[in-house]
Amino acid sequence: MKRGAFFIVSLAMVALLLSPSAWAANEIRLGFNIPLTGDNPDVGGSSRNAAEMYLKENPTVNVGGKSYKLKFIYEDNEYKPESAVKINTKLITEEEVLGIIGPQSSSQAVPAGEVANNMATPMISPWSTNPNTTLDRPYVFRGCFLDPFQGPVAANFATDELGAKKAAVIYDIAADYPKGLAENFKEAFEKLHGAGSVVAFESFTTGDKDFSAQMTNIVRTKADVLFIPQYYSEVPLIIRSAKEMGWTRDILGADAWGGGDLMGLCGDDCKGYYFSTHYAAAGAKGATKAFIDAYTAKYGKTPDDVAALTWDTIGLMVQAVKDTGGLSGKIKADRTKVKDALAAVKDFPGITGSMTFTPDGDPKKCAVIVQINDAGQFAFHKSVCPK
Amino acid sequence: MTFNFLMQNFINALQWGSFYALIALGYSMVYSILMLFNFAHGDIFMVGAYIGLGVATALLALVGTSGAALLPGWLILVLTILISMFLTAFVGIIVERVAYRPLRDAPRASAAITGLMIGIILETSNILFLGGSRLKFPQLIESVTYNIGGVYVTNKKIMIVLVSLGLMLALHQFVRRTKYGMAMRAMAYDYLVIPLMGVSMNRIAAMTFAIGSALAAAAGILFGLAYPVLDPYMGVSFGWKAFVAAILGGRGSIMGACIAGFMLGFIEIMTVPAIQILNRLFALNIGSNLRDLIAYSIVLLILIFRPHGLFGEAYSAKLRL
Numbered sequence: 001m002k003r004g005a006f007f008i009v010s011l012a013m014v015a016l017l018l019s020p021s022a023w024a025a026n027e028i029r030l031g032f033n034i035p036l037t038g039d040n041p042d043v044g045g046s047s048r049n050a051a052e053m054y055l056k057e058n059p060t061v062n063v064g065g066k067s068y069k070l071k072f073i074y075e076d077n078e079y080k081p082e083s084a085v086k087i088n089t090k091l092i093t094e095e096e097v098l099g100i101i102g103p104q105s106s107s108q109a110v111p112a113g114e115v116a117n118n119m120a121t122p123m124i125s126p127w128s129t130n131p132n133t134t135l136d137r138p139y140v141f142r143g144c145f146l147d148p149f150q151g152p153v154a155a156n157f158a159t160d161e162l163g164a165k166k167a168a169v170i171y172d173i174a175a176d177y178p179k180g181l182a183e184n185f186k187e188a189f190e191k192l193h194g195a196g197s198v199v200a201f202e203s204f205t206t207g208d209k210d211f212s213a214q215m216t217n218i219v220r221t222k223a224d225v226l227f228i229p230q231y232y233s234e235v236p237l238i239i240r241s242a243k244e245m246g247w248t249r250d251i252l253g254a255d256a257w258g259g260g261d262l263m264g265l266c267g268d269d270c271k272g273y274y275f276s277t278h279y280a281a282a283g284a285k286g287a288t289k290a291f292i293d294a295y296t297a298k299y300g301k302t303p304d305d306v307a308a309l310t311w312d313t314i315g316l317m318v319q320a321v322k323d324t325g326g327l328s329g330k331i332k333a334d335r336t337k338v339k340d341a342l343a344a345v346k347d348f349p350g351i352t353g354s355m356t357f358t359p360d361g362d363p364k365k366c367a368v369i370v371q372i373n374d375a376g377q378f379a380f381h382k383s384v385c386p387k
Numbered sequence: 388m389t390f391n392f393l394m395q396n397f398i399n400a401l402q403w404g405s406f407y408a409l410i411a412l413g414y415s416m417v418y419s420i421l422m423l424f425n426f427a428h429g430d431i432f433m434v435g436a437y438i439g440l441g442v443a444t445a446l447l448a449l450v451g452t453s454g455a456a457l458l459p460g461w462l463i464l465v466l467t468i469l470i471s472m473f474l475t476a477f478v479g480i481i482v483e484r485v486a487y488r489p490l491r492d493a494p495r496a497s498a499a500i501t502g503l504m505i506g507i508i509l510e511t512s513n514i515l516f517l518g519g520s521r522l523k524f525p526q527l528i529e530s531v532t533y534n535i536g537g538v539y540v541t542n543k544k545i546m547i548v549l550v551s552l553g554l555m556l557a558l559h560q561f562v563r564r565t566k567y568g569m570a571m572r573a574m575a576y577d578y579l580v581i582p583l584m585g586v587s588m589n590r591i592a593a594m595t596f597a598i599g600s601a602l603a604a605a606a607g608i609l610f611g612l613a614y615p616v617l618d619p620y621m622g623v624s625f626g627w628k629a630f631v632a633a634i635l636g637g638r639g640s641i642m643g644a645c646i647a648g649f650m651l652g653f654i655e656i657m658t659v660p661a662i663q664i665l666n667r668l669f670a671l672n673i674g675s676n677l678r679d680l681i682a683y684s685i686v687l688l689i690l691i692f693r694p695h696g697l698f699g700e701a702y703s704a705k706l707r708l
Contacts (some may be wrong), residue, residue, distance in 0.1 A: 037638065210399075
């Protein structure tokens with residue numbers, strides 16, 4: 001029995017070793033580097049849902065008059081930077097993928113992007129907003145806007161629509177995303193209102209649960225608006241602490257509010273507040289609505305921004321493959337062709353907005369400000385586009 | 388610095404310290420009778436919070452079908468606390484039976500290691516069964532914020548502090564006035580002699596774990612009311628800090644653990660306004676994220692000058708009041 005199993009495994013391994021030459025002929029292989037377990041399984045789940053839906057609607061692609069079968073390979077990075085690096089190497093060298101979608105979060109996308117770029121394989125991160133993901137990496141692209149854009153969007157919104165003259169910020173100093181975004185916001189707000197107009201810039205470290213001391217400071221400064229660039233799991237505790245210390249004014253958030261079950265954890269406490277994000281599900285029209293309806297019908301929940309951005313990113317990658325005008329079958333040459341085609345994409349009509357890449361591999365995209373309405377939905381408030 | 392501002396921080400610290408005090412009690416009691424620290428105690432606090440979540444959800448579902456008028460929110464809360472304390476006590480007894488009793492004659496370091504392992508087992512089995520995503524603790528009572536002359540107090544805050552103090556007082560009376568309390572004190576004096584007096588060491592040890600775990604469960608539920616997002620690792624840093632409180636109070640001292648728990652809460656919370664005052668006075672730019680660094684440096688200083696803690700004695704581990 002044991003020997004039999006060993007024999008089958010050996011056979012399978014030999015078959016695996018021999019097979020790459022067989023699949024290169026009429027398949028286009030795309031790799032997914034996403035967190036299916038670990039701290040943030042929701043993010044990986046949404047990515048895979050979107051990908052499976054895409055594959056069902058588009059099983060084949062026509063490139064240069066030849067039809068190719070589309071094949072997606074999902075790998076779990078456990079929400080860890082070191083696993084994300086390992087998986088990119090595996091996808092590129094063993095699975096011989098033409099391109100990579102993911103990783104989603106900046107903490108994994110920044111190190112994994114290095115591997116993709118060194119091994120000359122096109123990679124698009126749908127959700128990573130940190131500038132370092134694509135910086136000086138011609139093979140790495142992203143599907144969303146950047147924090148240096150999002151920070152000013154929030155600052156302008158606070159000034160123009162909320163009438164804020166003094167702002168307070170509370171952020172996690174030990175994590176890249178909140179720290180970068182908090183600094184971007186502060187810079188933009190002080191540019192509008194002069195130095196010192198951010199009257200409180202309070203910090204904490206990852207894992208803290210009690211914010212009462214920081215909030216007591218913040219409430220005393222009598223700021224007009226509180227900016228919280230934190231993840232969905234931390235926001236409920238911070239907002240509750242603010243309310244308990246007597247905060248009654250506006251609160252403004254950022255795109256990480258939308259990536260996960262914010263309303264399930266926060267409930268009524270979060271209603272009425274605004275945050276900037278990539279797209280708004282409530283009140284969408286056209287292709288966006290069609291996507292939302294199909295996704296909701298298939299999975300029984302509204303697609304979050306991760307799902308929508310992953311959908312667009314796959315579309316972008318496939319569009320670039322089509323734009324090459326024909327694949328040679330030599331994987332290295334084809335990867336470079338796809339990279340060049342990606343860089344040349346003009347006005348790709350995504351459901352999260354039209355996309356054209358800058359030379360850095362970042363799209364010029366509009367941000368959406370949503371308000372959490374009384375039904376707990378993220379309702380479209382306005383769209384802010386880069387000038 | 389106005390009076391209001393100090394008062395506000397004082398109240399915040401009172402709530403925060405209640406959790407440390409309740410958890411530190413479990414460390415101190417176990418230490419006094421078995422001369423070891425139960426390093427799984429922080430995770431028992433986490434398990435208590437999750438059991439509370441389960442009990443509260445079940446009770447809410449029951450009430451939902453048979454009319455909400457039967458059980459008002461506060462009654463559900465009382466029931467949740469009582470049932471969860473009872474259930475978590477069994478978790479404590481099992482931990483003692485599985486991880487500590489077989490090692491009673493082994494070196495103390497081995498027992499410390501099994502405690503750490505039990506902690507990891509509790510955390511990972513939580514992830515295994517509940518999937519690792521964060522859960523919301525149901526808000527059983529309506530949160531009301533009172534503004535007393537510029538100082539904000541919520542009804543939950545008052546309740547948390549009162550319930551914690553009540554539990555501490557009850558424990559104090561139990562240890563001082565009951566026969567079992569006397570047996571605990573006797574075991575702390577000399578665990579070799581008590582079997583000669585007809586007291587079962589194993590039973591007293593199990594009872595001590597049960598009481599400590601029940602208090603940790605109460606802390607877990609109160610914590611869930613104040614900070615309603617639960618995660619499987621919530622007990623780790625909390626457990627360590629409560630351990631610091633137990634040491635600071637003097638190993639084996641019940642009153643010491645309570646006072647040191649509140650003291651730790653005060654040091655942690657008050658560090659933030661203190662940083663702000665320093666920043667303003669000397670035009671510095673220290674971030675409030677240095678809170679733990681500064682707070683625990685103060686604890687270190689205290690321990691340098693009082694190595695046996697506030698109420699500890701040099702060569703004695705007896706259970707003191």
